[in-house]
Amino acid sequence: MKKVLFVIPTLTTGGAEKSLVNLLNLFDYTKYKVELLLFKHEGVFIKQVPKEVHILSIPNTLKYAFKSLDTDGIKQISSLNANLRRYLGVFYTRIKYKSNQNKGFQIRWIKLYRQAIKDLPGEYDVAISYMHGEAMYYVADKVKARKKMIWIHNDYNAEGFDKALDRPYVAQFDKIVSISEECVKIFCDNFPDAAARTVHIPNLTSSSLIKQMAREFQPVEYVEARGSDPGKVILLSIGRLVTQKGFDVAIQAAKLMQDQNINFIWYIIGQGELREKLQKQIIEANVEQQFILLGIRENPYPYYSHCNIFVQPSRYEGKSVALDEAKILAKPIIVSNYDTVKDQIIEDAEGIIVPLEPQQIAEAIIDLMNNPLKSMQLSEYLIQHEYGNEELIDMYYRHIG
Template identity: 30%
Template sequence: MKELLIASYDMEVGGVERSLISMLNNFDYKNHEVDLMLYSHTGDFMNLLPKQAKLLSESKAYKTFRMPIGKILQSAKLPLALARLFAKYKANLNHSHENGYKQLQYMWVYTLPFLPRLKKKYDVAISYLWPHYFVAEKVTAKTKIAWIHTDFSTVDTDEELDFQMWNKFDYIMAVSEECKNAFLSKYKALENKVLVIENITSPEFILNLAAEKVDSPIFQDSRFKIVTVARLSYAKGIDNAVKALKLLKQKGYDDIVWYVVGYGGDEGMLKELIKQNGLEDQFILLGKQLNPYPVMNAADLYVQPSRYEGKAVTVGEAQILSKPVLITNYATANSQVKNGFDGSICEMSIEGIADGIERMYKDKEFRKQLSHNCLDTNYHNSHELQKLYQLI
């Protein structure tokens, strides 16, 4: 019986968390004893964790990563609070759209001396969400594995620090071939460590949840319905989606409505943008939802307007629900859909998104064909876990 540790942040509603739940629910517990380390025991997905995975006690020190600095000061953890303040200061020296990545990275680097080690020793330790400093520095294991969920060629990090951290792992798992290639464009020296394991998807789980009854205005809406499920952040391109819908409205498409399920730091900006463009009745933010699948299932078209992705979990879920899918041409787009077969790829611009939607809106037969091809495709891929078992 191999002893494994899997570490991540929390179980808030998100694509990475959904993929972790799928992996844990499809895991081989007959041959593996699994401990799960969550830095914070929070999030709506906590009750979806399988009982076979042993949830380790919450650590007060690691829980601070999900707390505001003021609250850390109140809890008398001065060194951790000062390290967080310095991380924020250093990240803000070079401002970018995603300087939160650098802040998170520096936060780990500067707090490491004040964080406890895990006493138990493991055969394998898996760090599921970047930055992977906990498993790299605070866990003893014969084999260490880190996961890549995003397109690292587009992410602004301190590359030297990042390389040192990645190099402490025996294997690095990318969720798609394109995700792997994007990572290696930045960290070529790590090529012999990087393998591909796709996000585990469970069609039965998604189809069952999609059949549940939920309360949403989308079910009474007779207009052409677009749905996006995403974090409200720069990476997901929801601001471009608002502007694309404005273009379509100017062209006379008044019967298109766009529903977005998700939450995040850009919510205030997006609400203002929707108001500025007079789209309050056509671009509707539904907020965080534990079960987004009934809303996805009600869509005439699923759109992923992202600026970059590793491999968007939600796109695969929309395909499982046999929805016609439109995604922007981000670097890893070809790992998501076979263009023209089970989805369509449009140019990554406001005009490109608008043109892609217009084509889908006009061509009902094309939408039907995409849906039919999705229905005929088997998206169950729990066999991907065999790659992980071989390494273990």
């Protein structure tokens, strides 16, 4: 039986996190002994990890490192090695990288964490970093394994990483996996030496499970919104509250629609670092009654199922789990024209693709609201196609070994 380690920072809401949970729920535990290492034991998806997976206790140095933005964490990691105190100063200088957080994380790992964090005990047949960034650096530097793999979930060009800093880490991985063909191309353009080791494997999605969970309840928020106004159109977006997801643009689109007296309410499922900033923008735009940040929902599928239109205003994606789920539940989709979108959406058949501009998004939403036949045609196309792909688990086994 092969011993496999998966590493991911947390299991908070997000496409990569959901993708990993889907994979773990389809894994063959008669062939593999699977361990999971998180940098923080937090996230809505933790309880969805199957019982066969051993979730490791977080080693102390790793635990303290990822608490290091609070005072207690700084004291703890500093006390482990006094020589590292000077690196803390270097790291906080790098806070200047606020506009490019991923490069800040690279600097943090190289200047501080690589020296502070101890190696993970034990040895594995396969160690998998299921996310690019510090999980990749940890697997490369701190995990002993006969084979190492990395999953790339986004457009590398859009992520803001310094490829000169990444290059020696990428070189240490036996297999690089990305979830879309376009993401593979972009990654190989940046790291041509890795092209022979880079493959496309789609995210796994269980359509039967998603449809089953979508029937569990009707969202109370929707019931209340439609209670006094059955004609109100419900829009839904799902994603982390980060710059990538474009919710700032969505708020501007909502304002334009409000100014035209469009009868809608737009719900956002997700949590993230921009919540306070987005809420302030909502108040300033005076759309508090139309644009609602719901936070995390353990089962989001009834929210998909009962909405009228699914909107994804992302600045970039790899291959969006949320879009796959909206397709499975046959919702009319409006999505921004980020570089990899056509890997996932057939334009005007599976969804409407528009520029990431408030006016364009608002006009596309209003057009679907005013054209029920067009909306129905989008849904009918999706109903007639199967978007689940559990059978591709064998492709994972072939590459994991």
